[in-house]
Amino acid sequence: MGHNRVAYPPARTTAFIPRRYRASDKSFFIRVPTSDMDDQTTRERILDTLRERPDTPSGLAEAFGVSRGTVLTHVRHLSKSLDDTDEELLVKPPECRECGFDGFDDPVNVPSRCPECKHENVEEPAFVVEAA
């Protein structure tokens, strides 16, 4: 599967933490990168990935070391941010493997069960970014 071809591995930040320090010595304290900046970077990398190929919440979560919920949040933001551009986010909706139901209210989601037949065997959505 394409999950193994990770073009953009997640960025790792290693903070230097001295083994012994006095709390009164402020020179040991370092500035930690804000999570906002990390979010922005992850979002841009997800965008780049989806320009190249479709992927699922699980595939993106594995590739970028974040939860599926975080992936879905990024994808929703990406969809909005592409509104006024010549690109758009396309979604292959989740689909029940039992009865084929795919009319979920929010396609950018990972449903735990099918509202029609109540089975939990629901295939994840897939996303891709293409020229509008």
Ligand SMILES: [Zn+2]
């Ligand atoms: Zn079903």
